[in-house]
Amino acid sequence: MLLALPLFPGCSEDRKLSAFPDSYSGVGMELEMRDGSPYVVRPIEGGPAAAAGVLAGEKLAAIDGVSTEGMTLAQVVERVRGPKGTAVRVTLEKAGKKRTIPVMRGKLKRTGASDRSGKAYQAGK
Numbered sequence: 646m647l648l649a650l651p652l653f654p655g656c657s658e659d660r661k662l663s664a665f666p667d668s669y670s671g672v673g674m675e676l677e678m679r680d681g682s683p684y685v686v687r688p689i690e691g692g693p694a695a696a697a698g699v700l701a702g703e704k705l706a707a708i709d710g711v712s713t714e715g716m717t718l719a720q721v722v723e724r725v726r727g728p729k730g731t732a733v734r735v736t737l738e739k740a741g742k743k744r745t746i747p748v749m750r751g752k753l754k755r756t757g758a759s760d761r762s763g764k765a766y767q768a769g770k
Contacts, residue, residue, distance in 0.1 A: 651677050655695055656697060659693070666712065667754065668752055668754040669724060669726060669752075669753055670726065670727060670728055670750050670751065670752050670753070671690020671693075671696045671722075671726040671728040671750055671751075671753055672692065672693045672694040672695040672697075672699075672725055672733060672735070672748045672750055672751075673688060673689035673691075673693050673695065673696075673728075673751065673753050674686075674687070674688045674689060674692070674699055674725075674736040675687050675688075675689065675768070676705065676718060676721060676722065677718075678717075678718050681714075681715075682704055682705075682706075682713065682714070682723045683705040683713050683718060684702065684703065684704050684705065685697060685700065685701055685702065685703045685704075685705060685737070686701060687701040688701070689753060690708070691760065692751065692753060693719055693748050693749050693750060693751045697746050697747070697748040697749075698746065699735070699737065699746075699748065700737075700739070701755070702739060703738065704716040704738040704739065705721065705725075705736075705737060705738065706736045706738045706743060707736035707745070708721065708725060708733060708734070708735055708736075708752045709724070709733060709734050710736075711724070725733070729750055729751055729752050730749065730750065730751075731749070731750050732747045732748065732749050732750070733747070733748055733750060734746070734747050734748075735748055748758070750768065
């Protein structure tokens with residue numbers, strides 16, 4: 646069973662669930678590491694990243710102008726999360742094209758374990 650959360654490799658399913666609070670402020674995208682770089686698995690439906698136009702399969706190349714090269718997934722998540730109502734600038738790359746967009750952080754609530762349907766976290770108020 647897969648969880649629709651930014652997960653850390655090597656954790657058991659129980660640890661994955663307990664590692665995340667019932668709600669948090671962030672941009673709402675599931676990330677995974679591929680070849681040492683963070684990629685968007687998918688934006689959470691109804692969340693800030695989806696509203697800003699973040700797409701599945703994009704490489705998260707930089708956060709607020711800081712390259713993600715050499716960062717762990719935990720470091721990437723820490724930089725992307727922040728207080729509700731604050732913006733973070735993300736540089737995304739796909740097919741050799743880069744774009745930098747602002748994403749306003751919002752509140753997301755955990756709804757429980759899910760497959761990759763996007764329902765483990767939902768946009769909240």
